[in-house]
Amino acid sequence: MNLRTPALLLVTLATFGVLWLASRGGGSVPGAGAPAGQPLFGSSPLAVRVERGAEATVFRREGGYWSQVSPVWFPLSEAAGREITRTLAGAVTQQIYAPGEGPTPREASLDPPRAVVEVVDDSGVTRVALGESMPGGRSFAQVEESEDARLRGRLITLPDGLHTFVYARRDAGWFDPRVPLPPLGAVVEMALRGEGERASVTLLRDRDRWRLADDGAPVRPGVIETMRELTDGLYARELLEGGAATARPAVFGLSQPAAAWDLIEEGGRRTTLLLGRTAGVGDDSVFARLERREGSATLRSPILRLPPTVSALAGGRATIADDRVFTAEAAEVTSLRLEPPAGGPSPVLFERDAEGRFVAVGGAAADTQPTAVLEALLSLRGERRLRPPERLYHDGTSEAAIASPGDADDLPRGYAGAVTLAHGVSGRSATLLVRRWGNWVIRVPDDAERAEYVLDEASEAVLERVIAPLLRGAAEPPGR
Incomplete structure (x- = not known):
């Protein structure tokens, strides 16, 4: 026998074997360049765009979680995220056609395509046009763009998973019901x-x-x-x-x-x-x-x-807004001081004793009920303003002078005295500068963050009924 005969027979059998595998979707045809069973997308997808006619849906993965960003934006449920990841991982080439071989684009339902899927991963962009699903659980696809030059521009067949994902109807479990507000x-x-x-x-x-x-x-x-x-x-x-x-x-x-x-x-x-x-x-x-x-x-x-x-x-x-003039709680207040202006009654200081009761320090104040005064102060409400209008002051008034009341010439016009509360373990204090008329007071905390309060009607009534008489003694407020 001629030695060329077995060699020719082997080549013929190999050729038929490749064609047979290709027809069964288990191999690639000559000239395809990339073996069948090739993953179409990278292992770390970052974004997916699905185009169906004029409609486009975009998904994005951040921090391991998927969300839909177009046409509407909302996080996807964990099950939906797993479905996307599983679908992309399952997009493996079954058959890769050599250039000029296989069905025409029209025969493969790719002219025009039924849908286009574009995936961005850590290696680049892959764009695939999808045709109709065929019997046998596969569909034709055209690789329009890929980082793998062996796949770029090739006609391939894929399992139906990608096609099913594109056309699936989404139920209520597709989105995560948690509203994505930032922490x-x-x-x-x-x-x-x-x-x-x-x-x-x-x-x-x-x-x-x-x-x-x-x-x-x-x-x-x-x-x-x-x-x-x-x-x-x-x-x-x-x-x-x-x-x-x-x-x-x-x-x-x-x-x-x-x-x-x-x-x-x-x-x-x-x-x-x-x-x-x-x-x-x-x-x-x-x-x-x-x-x-x-x-x-x-x-x-x-x-x-x-x-x-x-x-x-x-x-x-x-x-x-917290409209309280004094923001301390009653139980936190450790001392209360009433300081009328010069020429008025003597200052009065109350401090809590070991049993939590207020007692007068440095002088009797039998007619003063410190608990009632404290309740009145803590009930004051008003509109807070950082910088009081200058018309409320004498010329040359300075913030430092107001923060440390002492010289009557540097105090607001109509100054009628001050009330100081100390509170908390650290002994922080806040001083209230009271005007003789109107509904206006200044609170000066110990951090010198001066603030004006224009009191509401109820607070103005409390100020006039409870606080003002203690600061002015027997003096009557001027008429308005």
Whole structure:
């Protein structure tokens, strides 16, 4: 036998074997350059874009968690994240056609493609056009872009997993119901915006304390705790997508929101919770939408149906600012001093004894009830202003003089005395400078953060009924 005959037979059998494997999806045809069974995407996907006609859906992975960022933005559930990761890992080439071989683009339903999937991972970008699903659990695809030059531009077949993912209908478990507000510890500035000037307020964080930006007023007790509960664990009762939820936000009161809560992180990223109307008809939910500013882009959530606890954000300054003139608690006060102006009654000092009762020090004050005086002082409420108008002072008044009352020429006009409370273990104190007429006082804490308070009517009445008589003795206040 001619020795060439077995060699020719072996070549023929090998050729038929390759073609047979290729027809079964288990190999590559000659000239394909890349073996079948090749993963189409990298092992660390960062973003996925799915295009179906004019519609595009974008997913992004950050810190191991997936979120949808377009057409609406919201975190995905852990199950949805696992589905994306599993689908991308399962996109492995079954068959790779050499250039010019295989069905035409029209025969493979790729002219035009039924969908396009683009994946960004740590190695680059892979873009794949998908055709129709075929019998046998596979579909044709065209690799339009890939970091692997052997796959770029090739017609391939893939398992149906990617095709199924693109066309799957999402149920309520697709999104994570937790509202993605930034943790309060990462926030350095907050703004609450409502209807009307007094409904808007900005808060700034100074280490562990929050204060109002315009006048430095402290925040009402419990407000920051409520905000922290919202940022740590606010869950949507329902996410509304499509239809009126997308096209007509006015239906939910969100074209002109009743209130907005801005949270600004140290790096400048801004997240805004917009509050619309309540659901009504036995439903106390509040419709809302979340927005996040990232560079020049604004991400928007679906319409959210939130629990009524978010309504606490709609009260503006009235529910945020602590309008107490003295912010100490009664049990914290260790001493109380009444100091009339020069020529008035003698100063009176009360200190707590070992049993917690106030006793007079350095002189009898039988007609003074320190507990009633303390309750009156702690009940004072007013609008806080950092810089009182100069018309309330004599010429040449200095902040240092007001912080240390002593010289009557350097005190506010109509000065009628001072009340000092010491409180806390450290003995911190705050002094109230009282005017002889009107509803105006100045509080001077020991850190010299001077503040004016224009008292409300109830507080003015308390001041005139309880405090002023003790400071002026038998003198009557001048007529108004």
